[in-house]
Amino acid sequence: EDKVVQSPLSLVVHEGDTVTLNCSYEVTNFRSLLWYKQEKKAPTFLFMLTSSGIEKKSGRLSSILDKKELFSILNITATQTGDSAIYLCAVPDSGTYKYIFGTGTRLKVLA
Amino acid sequence: DSGVTQTPKHLITATGQRVTLRCSPRSGDLSVYWYQQSLDQGLQFLIQYYNGEERAKGNILERFSAQQFPDLHSELNLSSLELGDSALYFCASSVVAGTYNEQFFGPGTRLTVL
Numbered sequence: 001e002d003k004v005v006q007s008p009l010s011l012v013v014h015e016g017d018t019v020t021l022n023c024s025y026e027v028t029n030f031r032s033l034l035w036y037k038q039e040k041k042a043p044t045f046l047f048m049l050t051s052s053g054i055e056k057k058s059g060r061l062s063s064i065l066d067k068k069e070l071f072s073i074l075n076i077t078a079t080q081t082g083d084s085a086i087y088l089c090a091v092p093d094s095g096t097y098k099y100i101f102g103t104g105t106r107l108k109v110l111a
Numbered sequence: 112d113s114g115v116t117q118t119p120k121h122l123i124t125a126t127g128q129r130v131t132l133r134c135s136p137r138s139g140d141l142s143v144y145w146y147q148q149s150l151d152q153g154l155q156f157l158i159q160y161y162n163g164e165e166r167a168k169g170n171i172l173e174r175f176s177a178q179q180f181p182d183l184h185s186e187l188n189l190s191s192l193e194l195g196d197s198a199l200y201f202c203a204s205s206v207v208a209g210t211y212n213e214q215f216f217g218p219g220t221r222l223t224v225l
Contacts, residue, residue: 032211042113042201042216043154050211088154097167099144099214103153 002027002093006102014110017079021105023089024071033072035063036088043088079109115217117202123223129190132220136183136204143185149198192224
C-alpha cells in the first residue's frame with residue numbers, strides 16, 4: 001500500500017534556528033512529491049519535486065528529493081515566527097490521481 | 112487568496128442530518144478535489160472530479176457523495192451525519208487532472224455535528 005510518513009511530528013525551535021523536516025514515501029510508480037504549508041486555514045503550495053526537478057529553493061526554504069532512498073527534506077533556514085505552521089507533504093498514489101498526504105510536521109518558532 | 116471558494120464557512124448540525132458543501136474552483140481549473148481533515152486523521156483524500164467526470168476515489172464513505180456540474184463548481188453531500196464526521200472539509204482545484212499539477216486549496220468548511 002502506498003504511504004507517506006513525515007517526521008518529526010512536532011518541532012519547537014527559536015527564531016534564527018535552521019530546521020529540517022522529513023518526508024519518506026512508498027509508492028510503486030513515483031511521479032511527484034509536493035510540499036504544502038498549512039497555517040490556520042488552507043494548505044498553500046510550496047514546492048513540487050519530480051524526477052526532473054529534485055531540488056527547489058525559494059528564499060529561506062529549500063527542498064531536495066532523494067529518489068533512491070525514497071525521501072524528501074524541507075529545510076528552513078533563519079526561521080521566523082511566521083514559519084510556524086503545519087508542513088505537509090503529498091505524493092500521488094501509484095495507479096490514480098489520488099494524493100496521499102502525510103500527517104504533517106507541526107513547527108512552532110518561538111521569538 | 113487561492114481563488115478557490117467554499118461555502119459555507121462553518122456548519123453546525125445534528126446527527127442524522129444531511130448537508131451540502133459547495134466549492135467553486137479557480138477560474139480555468141477543470142479538476143476539483145475534496146479532502147477531509149480531522150485532528151487525528153490528517154488530510155484524507157475523498158474524491159476527485161475532472162471536467163464533470165469522477166476521476167479518482169479515496170476513502171469516501173457511502174453516506175457521502177459528490178458531483179461536479181457543467182459550470183465546474185462541485186458539491187459534496189454528506190448524509191446520515193455522525194459525530195465522527197465533524198471535521199474541516201477542503202476543496203482544491205488544479206488546471207488538469209494529472210500528477211504534475213499544483214493543487215490550490217479553498218479556505219475550507221468546518222462541519223460540527225452535535
